[in-house]
Amino acid sequence: MPDEDALTVRRLRLISALLVLAAVGVSALALLLAAGWADPPTAPRLVLSTGSPADLPLASLTVPPQDESYAWAALPLADLTAPITLQAEAAFGGEQSVWGFWFLPPGRALPTRIMIHPAGSYSLSDALPPDWTPFLHIRPASNRLYLHVTTEGRAELRVNGELAAGFDLGVFEDWRGGIVFDRASPPVWRFIQVNGS
Numbered sequence: 001m002p003d004e005d006a007l008t009v010r011r012l013r014l015i016s017a018l019l020v021l022a023a024v025g026v027s028a029l030a031l032l033l034a035a036g037w038a039d040p041p042t043a044p045r046l047v048l049s050t051g052s053p054a055d056l057p058l059a060s061l062t063v064p065p066q067d068e069s070y071a072w073a074a075l076p077l078a079d080l081t082a083p084i085t086l087q088a089e090a091a092f093g094g095e096q097s098v099w100g101f102w103f104l105p106p107g108r109a110l111p112t113r114i115m116i117h118p119a120g121s122y123s124l125s126d127a128l129p130p131d132w133t134p135f136l137h138i139r140p141a142s143n144r145l146y147l148h149v150t151t152e153g154r155a156e157l158r159v160n161g162e163l164a165a166g167f168d169l170g171v172f173e174d175w176r177g178g179i180v181f182d183r184a185s186p187p188v189w190r191f192i193q194v195n196g197s
Contacts, residue, residue: 040158041148043085043195048076052189053179061104061111066128071186072102072111075178080196082151082172087193091142092118094185098130101147103177105170112169113180114157116143122164124157137162142190 050056053073061072077084086101100115100122110126117123120138123130137160146158155169181187 040146040156040161041083041085043083043148043197045196046193047080047196048192048194050192053181053192056178056192059102059176059178063110064128069183070180071183073179074176075192075194077175077177077194077196080172080194082149082153083197084149084172085193085195086147086177087144087191087195088179089142089144089190090181090187091190092140092185093182093187094118097182097185097187098123099179099181099187100145101177102180103169103175106174111177111180114145114147115180116145116159122157122159124165124167133165135159135162135164137164 053071056073056075059072059074063070063072075086088099088101090099092099095118098115098117100113102111102113104111108126112126113123113130115123115130116135116138117132118138118140119132120136120140121132121134122138123132125131139160144160146156146161148156149169149172151172153169153171155165155167156163157165157167179192
């Protein structure tokens, strides 16, 4: 009997030690997450923070007739080098209220559009019509769009904090770009932010 009691005591001590280690590990992870350890990267310098594309100049783009229903606002990207981070948040203004970012590298004729659709899909395309990909995390109301481009031209698109796509955007040098949205049912903007180097 005494051997069984000693064994039970050892097991209880082992279980207690494991519980203490688990509690310390969970606390350390919580502290790291609170400090931003899992946050996506953001370029170091805030270049622009605005509440609406109405505060931005219109872009002079040659676009095909299918794209003339979009408004193209320019962001101050020309003097930036990567890494850059674009963020915007807006609520859809209707069933066709697409919105997002656009980019035009030097020598390209058509801009690449990175847009979200109220039906729950996104597009990374310069094709007409856009090629839509379903994405579970797009909400019917307000959404936050995040795009980060590294110095190597690797881009990461997040919608509402969830990774939607990683893709090669190309080396970011002398690019033009900005905000694109449907004129007929514009979104209700919360904020637009540009960070660069």
